[in-house]
Amino acid sequence: MLLPKFDFHEPKTVNEACQILAEYGAKARILAGGTDLMVNMKKKILSPQQLVSISRIPELKNLEASADHIRIGACFTVADLCESDAIQRHLSALAEGAKNLGTPLIRNLATIGGNIGSARPAADLPPPLMAYGAQAVLSSLSGERTVPLDQFFLGPGFTAMKPDEILTEIQVPALPASSGAGYINIGVRKAQDCNLVNVASFIALDAGGIIQNARIVMGCVGPIPLRARSAEKILIGQKPDTALFTRAGAAAGSDSTPIDDFRGTAAYKKDMVGVLTRRTLDIAFHKATHRQ
Amino acid sequence: MKKLIHLTINDQSFEVAVEPNQTLVDLLRYQLGLTGTKKGCEMGDCGSCTVILDGKAVNSCLVLAIQADGRNIQTIEGLETAEGLHPVQEAFVEKGAIQCGFCSSGMILSAKNLLDQTPNPSDTQIRRALSGNLCRCTGYQKIIEAVQSAKTI
Numbered sequence: 001m002l003l004p005k006f007d008f009h010e011p012k013t014v015n016e017a018c019q020i021l022a023e024y025g026a027k028a029r030i031l032a033g034g035t036d037l038m039v040n041m042k043k044k045i046l047s048p049q050q051l052v053s054i055s056r057i058p059e060l061k062n063l064e065a066s067a068d069h070i071r072i073g074a075c076f077t078v079a080d081l082c083e084s085d086a087i088q089r090h091l092s093a094l095a096e097g098a099k100n101l102g103t104p105l106i107r108n109l110a111t112i113g114g115n116i117g118s119a120r121p122a123a124d125l126p127p128p129l130m131a132y133g134a135q136a137v138l139s140s141l142s143g144e145r146t147v148p149l150d151q152f153f154l155g156p157g158f159t160a161m162k163p164d165e166i167l168t169e170i171q172v173p174a175l176p177a178s179s180g181a182g183y184i185n186i187g188v189r190k191a192q193d194c195n196l197v198n199v200a201s202f203i204a205l206d207a208g209g210i211i212q213n214a215r216i217v218m219g220c221v222g223p224i225p226l227r228a229r230s231a232e233k234i235l236i237g238q239k240p241d242t243a244l245f246t247r248a249g250a251a252a253g254s255d256s257t258p259i260d261d262f263r264g265t266a267a268y269k270k271d272m273v274g275v276l277t278r279r280t281l282d283i284a285f286h287k288a289t290h291r292q
Numbered sequence: 293m294k295k296l297i298h299l300t301i302n303d304q305s306f307e308v309a310v311e312p313n314q315t316l317v318d319l320l321r322y323q324l325g326l327t328g329t330k331k332g333c334e335m336g337d338c339g340s341c342t343v344i345l346d347g348k349a350v351n352s353c354l355v356l357a358i359q360a361d362g363r364n365i366q367t368i369e370g371l372e373t374a375e376g377l378h379p380v381q382e383a384f385v386e387k388g389a390i391q392c393g394f395c396s397s398g399m400i401l402s403a404k405n406l407l408d409q410t411p412n413p414s415d416t417q418i419r420r421a422l423s424g425n426l427c428r429c430t431g432y433q434k435i436i437e438a439v440q441s442a443k444t445i
């Protein structure tokens with residue numbers, strides 16, 4: 001299977017990458033792990049004339065946990081996410097998403113930046129990242145800007161990134177004391193499967209154990225990962241228990257807009273959104289009350 | 293336009309001229325004659341093109357040859373030494389884990405990569421490590437048994 005022809009660039013710094021993107025604009029594409037882009041190019045869905053590989057830019061591979069943020073470089077691989085103690089400790093729902101992405105061979109190549117940049121509605125990392133309130137940091141020759149992931153996805157394969165911008169890092173704000181998140185994905189098989197439904201839930205409790213903040217993100221049930229706003233409203237201000245989580249699950253199901261396809265019917269997916277919302281809230285509540 | 297790259301394959305240095313749109317698997321098979329690395333789907337799904345790139349097992353159909361410049365690659369051809377087959381290869385033969393053999397290079401490299409990092413893996417770890425390698429002959433049980441026996445060597 002032949003790849004279309006292109007010119008290849010391998011910048012060593014972000015600035016150099018931005019210069020190349022500024023010169024070629026929409027004719028250029030960023031290449032990270034290639035696990036999405038190579039497939040799209042082989043299928044001739046995309047034929048960029050200029051390919052800008054960012055794998056040799058060391059600063060994009062950093063992971064930094066400070067008092068107020070965890071910053072994950074765009075080229076941090078999914079395998080690195082699975083193995084990182086800091087991710088497991090602070091962002092366990094993201095680690096869970098990473099462990100369930102693709103295959104070991106894919107995880108060794110795939111990057112967090114590529115998972116976000118490809119903007120697939122079924123992708124594993126956006127729901128946990130959005131549940132944690134993550135932001136994307138975008139760089140271009142005109143400077144740097146930060147976009148909340150909530151506003152980043154515009155449709156399947158479309159994002160708020162401009163052609164001359166590069167996603168340099170993902171910032172996750174440090175979590176409040178009594179908070180936690182859970183992530184569950186289901187597919188037709190256990191390994192190497194496109195998700196049928198995936199849900200991430202985050203809750204933060206106040207000193208009295210009341211839910212102060214909640215974010216629920218559903219994948220595969222709309223053109224982009226969706227927030228379950230009415231489910232979140234049901235949770236905020238309440239004391240967590242199973243009945244409440246079940247009600248929130250039912251509301252999340254109504255918030256979702258799935259379609260019938262060969263993986264399952266829309267009705268089944270709505271039901272599964274309900275189940276996964278309840279289960280991920282259970283995990284989030286457990287984390288919130290057991291986290292040191 | 294072709295570009296000159298330098299890479300190490302099975303401990304041997306190579307200098308080759310590659311087209312930007314040439315994949316690593318095509319470089320290995322068609323330019324260097326290392327046909328032990330197979331091509332199945334060419335889409336990252338089957339794992340028959342598995343190679344170990346800087347210590348990590350990857351699908352060589354999704355990597356550009358030009359991206360391998362300066363890097364270290366191990367293919368199935370590099371496992372055998374003067375002493376004979378690699379213990380994982382030996383175990384595949386002993387346990388009857390090879391039928392048509394098309395998936396074997398990839399399976400063996402994924403298993404070796406696992407054992408290099410986790411010398412004593414659990415059954416679940418073995419199954420997870422091989423989950424990117426499909427066997428069209430579906431001889432999975434014998435393949436798992438082969439890796440289990442190789443871990444004790």
Ligand SMILES: Cc1cc2nc3c(=O)[nH]c(=O)nc-3n(C[C@H](O)[C@H](O)[C@H](O)COP(=O)(O)OP(=O)(O)OC[C@H]3O[C@@H](n4cnc5c(N)ncnc54)[C@H](O)[C@@H]3O)c2cc1C
Nearest residue numbers: 032033034035036037102111113114115117123124167336
């Ligand atoms: C067999 C197989 C199984 C898969 N299974 C899963 C799965 O279970 N779950 C899942 O979520 N995904 C899955 N994927 C999809 C893919 O592996 C992931 O989305 C992966 O994270 C993409 O990362 P990458 O580095 O390979 O991206 P690339 O292919 O390099 O890039 C993807 C897109 O993002 C853009 N991009 C990449 N990095 C940046 C950046 N820093 N700044 C701006 N734009 C950027 C690229 O231009 C391109 O358009 C699978 C793919 C395959 C082939």
Ligand code: FES
Nearest residue numbers: 332333334339353
């Ligand atoms: S040929 Fe590379 S994964 Fe199938």
Ligand code: FES
Nearest residue numbers: 391395427428429
């Ligand atoms: S032995 Fe035939 S594909 Fe595995």
